[in-house]
Amino acid sequence: MVPKLTEKERNLQIKKEALISIGLYVAFFLWWYFAGYGLAEASKEYIYIMGLPLWFFLSCVVGYVLFCIAVIVVVKMFFKDFSLDEIAEEGRREGDEG
Amino acid sequence: MSSYTITLMTVLVLYLLANLGIGLFISKKQAKLDAEAGTGFINNYFIGGRSMGGLVLAMTLIATFTSASSFIGGPGVAYSKGLVWVYLSIIQVPTAFIILGILGKKFAIISRKTNAVTVTDYLRARYKSPVVVIVSSIALVLFFMAQMMSQFIGGAVLFQTITGLPYVYGLLLFGAIVILYTTIGGFKAVVTTDTIQGLVMVLGGFIILFTIVRVGGGFEAIVEKLNVVNPTWNDPTVGGTTPKAYVMSFWVLVGIGVLGLPQTAVRGMGFKDTKSLHNAMIYGTIVVGFLMLVMHISGAFAPAVLDPSEIASSDYVVPTLVLKYMNPVVAGLFIAAPLSAVMSTVSSLLILASAAIVKDIYLNYIAKEKGNVDKNDAKFDKKIGKMSMITTLIVGIIVFIFTIYPPDLIVWINLFAMGGLECAFLCPILFGLYWKKANATGAILSSVIGVVCFLLMTTYKVSILGTTPIVPSIVVSIAVFVVGSLVGKKSDEETLKLFYS
Numbered sequence: 001m002v003p004k005l006t007e008k009e010r011n012l013q014i015k016k017e018a019l020i021s022i023g024l025y026v027a028f029f030l031w032w033y034f035a036g037y038g039l040a041e042a043s044k045e046y047i048y049i050m051g052l053p054l055w056f057f058l059s060c061v062v063g064y065v066l067f068c069i070a071v072i073v074v075v076k077m078f079f080k081d082f083s084l085d086e087i088a089e090e091g092r093r094e095g096d097e098g
Numbered sequence: 099m100s101s102y103t104i105t106l107m108t109v110l111v112l113y114l115l116a117n118l119g120i121g122l123f124i125s126k127k128q129a130k131l132d133a134e135a136g137t138g139f140i141n142n143y144f145i146g147g148r149s150m151g152g153l154v155l156a157m158t159l160i161a162t163f164t165s166a167s168s169f170i171g172g173p174g175v176a177y178s179k180g181l182v183w184v185y186l187s188i189i190q191v192p193t194a195f196i197i198l199g200i201l202g203k204k205f206a207i208i209s210r211k212t213n214a215v216t217v218t219d220y221l222r223a224r225y226k227s228p229v230v231v232i233v234s235s236i237a238l239v240l241f242f243m244a245q246m247m248s249q250f251i252g253g254a255v256l257f258q259t260i261t262g263l264p265y266v267y268g269l270l271l272f273g274a275i276v277i278l279y280t281t282i283g284g285f286k287a288v289v290t291t292d293t294i295q296g297l298v299m300v301l302g303g304f305i306i307l308f309t310i311v312r313v314g315g316g317f318e319a320i321v322e323k324l325n326v327v328n329p330t331w332n333d334p335t336v337g338g339t340t341p342k343a344y345v346m347s348f349w350v351l352v353g354i355g356v357l358g359l360p361q362t363a364v365r366g367m368g369f370k371d372t373k374s375l376h377n378a379m380i381y382g383t384i385v386v387g388f389l390m391l392v393m394h395i396s397g398a399f400a401p402a403v404l405d406p407s408e409i410a411s412s413d414y415v416v417p418t419l420v421l422k423y424m425n426p427v428v429a430g431l432f433i434a435a436p437l438s439a440v441m442s443t444v445s446s447l448l449i450l451a452s453a454a455i456v457k458d459i460y461l462n463y464i465a466k467e468k469g470n471v472d473k474n475d476a477k478f479d480k481k482i483g484k485m486s487m488i489t490t491l492i493v494g495i496i497v498f499i500f501t502i503y504p505p506d507l508i509v510w511i512n513l514f515a516m517g518g519l520e521c522a523f524l525c526p527i528l529f530g531l532y533w534k535k536a537n538a539t540g541a542i543l544s545s546v547i548g549v550v551c552f553l554l555m556t557t558y559k560v561s562i563l564g565t566t567p568i569v570p571s572i573v574v575s576i577a578v579f580v581v582g583s584l585v586g587k588k589s590d591e592e593t594l595k596l597f598y599s
Contacts, residue, residue, distance in 0.1 A: 022200070
């Protein structure tokens with residue numbers, strides 16, 4: 001069964017999830033920028049991994065894989081299931097949201 | 099026609115017919131379910147009764163914003179510019195995640211409470227302003243038609259290049275099919291075909307990268323060759339010709355700006371439950387990243403197997419690769435991918451353009467004026483049903499005719515429409531959901547001034563600090579939204595309670 005939350009709890013949870021989403025988005029941006037431009041600008045003598053320059057390998061290939069893992073972890077840990085249709089009455093809570 | 103073309107065409111036609119068949123089958127099944135459940139036509143035709151599961155939600159989201167440019171235009175530019183274009187495309191990796199993470203649950207709840215099926219429904223509930231509704235509906239229909247046209251042109255040109263048959267034949271084939279299943283099947287047919295088309299795109303990605311690596315004699319050999327034929331392939335500035343600010347601008351255009359696209363935002367209203375949403379965030383990220391990476395790397399690797407003298411312009415890189423190196427069956431399967439990207443984008447835009455006309459304008463204003471709105475009346479429901487289908491068909495046909503007499507510069511129109519939509523919708527959607535002080539004054543000013551700003555800056559090629567016009571235009575639309583909201587009349591208590599209690 002999907003737990004029901006009160007209106008207030010629902011909105012709080014949604015706000016929390018939105019902030020976490022923004023946080024992860026910013027984290028990806030920083031990774032992309034510093035692994036990519038940061039590394040490429042640091043030295044013109046590129047290091048190569050599997051024929052690809054390190055700046056590209058880290059920002060794009062590793063960045064993509066890391067982000068996928070991060071999304072799975074974040075969604076499983078912080079995103080909560082609750083009913084979208086029904087709300088719990090104030091003061092008389094049910095379900096096992098925790 | 100050569101036997102090569104005949105085989106290729108057979109594969110394509112079979113695939114297209116399968117799309118049509120599945121679209122129609124789903125709509126028939128859905129109609130039966132609706133009749134049993136007794137739910138209204140509007141809710142089913144325009145949002146599929148809010149029944150999308152995780153995979154469908156992820157695939158329809160990706161298929162909608164992955165357009166012809168990700169398969170043809172993007173890899174074509176990567177051919178000449180090299181890895182920086184892959185780097186740029188990677189900006190889209192977190193897009194599905196951020197759209198669903200920020201808009202998903204909030205939209206799902208609000209749309210259930212207010213019975214909204216379009217983004218404009220939500221704007222109407224939030225801002226209670228006819229001006230907001232009308233301005234946004236008109237912006238939506240205009241920009242969507244431009245986008246649909248550019249998609250159709252992209253698909254038809256590709257078809258012509260590959261088969262050598264006239265442009266109009268290709269258009270007649272896939273254009274008619276997409277218009278038909280969208281018209282008859284509505285949202286449900288759109289998202290079901292989107293899912294299949296999304297999977298075909300993934301397959302297409304595998305095919306092209308595999309082909310290039312095989313023909314190029316493996317990874318090492320390709321890289322060695324690239325160092326010779328395209329020495330700046332590994333430089334993120336392409337020897338100083340691609341400025342950083344230009345690349346960074348795409349964090350707005352295909353990054354956060356996408357939160358303001360009605361065609362992606364509306365997906366937040368159509369999913370079943372929170373579990374579907376969570377799964378879609380994961381699948382969506384994996385699939386969109388894979389597509390972007392594989393398609394653009396293919397483009398960047400292509401100079402190793404394709405000499406510049408073999409192609410007329412960057413848009414011909416992918417079609418030429420196909421003709422030169424793929425056997426006709428594989429070529430047919432691959433070409434199905436970009437055509438899928440075209441069809442999935444067009445079908446989503448078409449159903450929304452129709453919703454804007456029927457639901458947002460006709461039902462809200464014209465029918466009400468005449469005083470013949472009765473939501474529980476079965477006869478009225480039937481009339482609206484007929485009208486919705488006819489509207490979808492007519493919009494489709496108009497776009498079809500535009501495409502036969504096409505204006506130049508596909509990519510330009512497409513990018514222009516996308517930026518325009520973002521300027522018009524980003525602030526009203528985002529601030530409306532999370533900021534109590536957001537109000538109609540802010541929404542109207544932000545949409546109008548944002549779009550005008552973008553139009554002018556694009557036309558006169560104004561660049562601030564080396565960015566593309568979308569960046570300053572979005573900044574202006576945000577500033578105007580905040581000022582307008584602080585100056586204008588507060589939203590009433592009822593609205594605030596509905597949205598933020």
